[in-house]
Amino acid sequence: MIVYLLTEKQKNELVGVEFIQDNYYNPIQDFYDNWIISSEEVEQTTNKNYLWVKDLPQIEYKPKQPNEK
Amino acid sequence: MFANRRKTILFSNNNKPKNLFDVDALAFINLAGITSSAEKTAIDNLYKNLKGVGAQNTVHDFYTNLTAFYPFAGGKASSFIYNGKNPSASNPYNLTFAGGVTYSTNGAKFNGTNGFADTFIPQNAMQRNLNGFSVYFIENNARSETQFGHLSRPSFIKTNIGYTALKQWNGADKFSGGVVGTTIYTNINGLTRVNRSTSPNYRVYKNGIQTELVTAASEANTDTTTFTIGSIRLGDTNGTTFYCDKTICYAEISNGHSLSAAQELIYYNCIQQYQTEQGRQV
Numbered sequence: 001m002i003v004y005l006l007t008e009k010q011k012n013e014l015v016g017v018e019f020i021q022d023n024y025y026n027p028i029q030d031f032y033d034n035w036i037i038s039s040e041e042v043e044q045t046t047n048k049n050y051l052w053v054k055d056l057p058q059i060e061y062k063p064k065q066p067n068e069k
Numbered sequence: 070m071f072a073n074r075r076k077t078i079l080f081s082n083n084n085k086p087k088n089l090f091d092v093d094a095l096a097f098i099n100l101a102g103i104t105s106s107a108e109k110t111a112i113d114n115l116y117k118n119l120k121g122v123g124a125q126n127t128v129h130d131f132y133t134n135l136t137a138f139y140p141f142a143g144g145k146a147s148s149f150i151y152n153g154k155n156p157s158a159s160n161p162y163n164l165t166f167a168g169g170v171t172y173s174t175n176g177a178k179f180n181g182t183n184g185f186a187d188t189f190i191p192q193n194a195m196q197r198n199l200n201g202f203s204v205y206f207i208e209n210n211a212r213s214e215t216q217f218g219h220l221s222r223p224s225f226i227k228t229n230i231g232y233t234a235l236k237q238w239n240g241a242d243k244f245s246g247g248v249v250g251t252t253i254y255t256n257i258n259g260l261t262r263v264n265r266s267t268s269p270n271y272r273v274y275k276n277g278i279q280t281e282l283v284t285a286a287s288e289a290n291t292d293t294t295t296f297t298i299g300s301i302r303l304g305d306t307n308g309t310t311f312y313c314d315k316t317i318c319y320a321e322i323s324n325g326h327s328l329s330a331a332q333e334l335i336y337y338n339c340i341q342q343y344q345t346e347q348g349r350q351v
Contacts, residue, residue, distance in 0.1 A: 001182070003182065020146060021145075021146060021147045022146040022147045022149075022150050022164075022165065022166055023146045023166040023167065023170060024165065024166065024167045024168075025167070025168070026167040026168030026169075026183045026184070026185070027183075028168075028182075028183045037168075037169075037183070038168060038169030038180050038182050038183050038184070039169070040168075040169030040170065040171055040180050040184065041168065041169055041183075044171070061182065063182070066213065066310045066311050067310075
């Protein structure tokens with residue numbers, strides 16, 4: 001699965017921002033602790049101040065192993 | 070004279086009442102910006118059924134006992150956010166979506182990577198021995214995920230509907246493995262409802278039929294973090310994990326109230342009619 005790679009600064013810029021009305025970006029860390037956002041967030045972005053997400057580098061997603069404990 | 074005019078407006082020529090919208094259904098339709106006549110009818114019938122004045126339910130007032138329910142109608146986030154109970158823009162349990170979610174008339178499709186919705190319903194508000202909650206989704210693919218839930222750590226008090234591969238179930242409110250409890254389900258889609266009606270019984274219903282009875286004492290919980298749909302909330306970090314990849318069509322939580330076995334089936338029939346009228350039933 002393809003996701004979009006963020007720098008720490010870019011991640012901070014997206015926290016608390018809506019990419020469409022009533023849906024906020026949710027940057028998460030992958031297995032390698034890279035900050036990423038999903039293709040759904042990038043594709044639905046229409047806010048002209050954040051169109052830069054469409055130019056983010058794409059990487060293959062490797063999830064962290066979820067841990068309930 | 071004025072009263073008679075009003076009567077003329079409300080009643081048709083053959084003296085039968087016109088098919089008026091339920092007042093709360095109409096409030097929801099207006100708030101969520103629903104324009105499709107099919108969706109309007111489905112929503113109106115949902116409210117009437119939940120209130121005990123519909124085709125599926127003429128007896129039970131489920132509506133009063135709901136804390137929050139999410140009809141997921143209207144095909145967009147700005148329609149899906151609203152709590153159907155006492156619908157208003159300022160309802161404290163209106164949803165906020167985050168991460169990868171796409172929207173259609175089928176419901177909210179979570180991406181299984183980082184998408185979820187916050188209900189703003191805190192875990193510590195839940196009554197320990199009298200509550201219930203449910204979720205309806207379309208896909209039938211089992212994977213390690215949560216569709217609706219909360220997990221307090223390190224106490225590990227878990228209240229969720231979902232499938233995890235951990236198969237841990239160590240006591241009160243700790244549901245995992247299969248969908249809940251210890252059963253591994255072949256068919257996981259449709260309506261799953263967990264209910265706590267009497268201590269120590271947790272009952273699991275799949276499409277209105279009880280499939281599990283799990284016994285456990287409940288535990289006091291002071292965790293103020295909130296339930297999420299499409300993932301599980303982690304109380305210690307306020308983060309989320311075990312994201313689901315399902316299209317969710319309905320979710321509900323009833324705090325301080327439960328349903329009998331007979332009511333569970335009627336409740337399912339109400340929800341199933343709602344999904345069928347929108348062509349998204351399982």
